[in-house]
Amino acid sequence: MLRRLYEWILALAGKPSAPWALAAVAFAESSFFPVPPDAMLVPMTVSRPERAWHYAAIATLASVAGGLLGYAIGALLFDSLGQWLFKLYGLDGAASTFRESYAQYGHWVILLKGLTPIPYKLVTITSGFAHYSLFWFMLLSVVTRGARFFLLAALLKRYGVSIRGVLDRHLNVVAAISVAVVVLGFVLFKLVL
Known part of the structure; x- marks a missing residue:
């Protein structure tokens, strides 16, 4: 099943709808x-390295736009939808602790957590919940998400042929490591708070 999904994403990279799918994710x-856009960005970029910057820009802009929805969930719907999402990810008590960290560390929370494997949705929802400055939230989101996706695009553009060979031969191992990194992100989020 994983192999078919990977091959579908590679085939999708050549279609006009590929950027729209990446933006949606x-x-x-x-x-x-719960699935990070890297799951699409990596195969799409190794399939079409000449589009690396284009794909990174799409992922950045769509991620920041989605961050606005996460911010709105935290600011307007935290008691219902926001808490449910945190509970779904096993982080029931983390939001209030994360909110307190905004008072002490402000900008650094968004900058550092936006680059780590900590799921960005937790940052966006909690930013709204903490009523963090929307201006700074947007600016820092562009910086941190842009840095993440453009750095990944640069690596894929430079080493894409080698990476594609690894993905083709060891897809299950790479997928397992990717899932482990996402799980580690949730664990780190709980431990740091």
């Missing part, structure tokens, strides 16, 4: 969806 991941 990046948007959703910043507010509620």
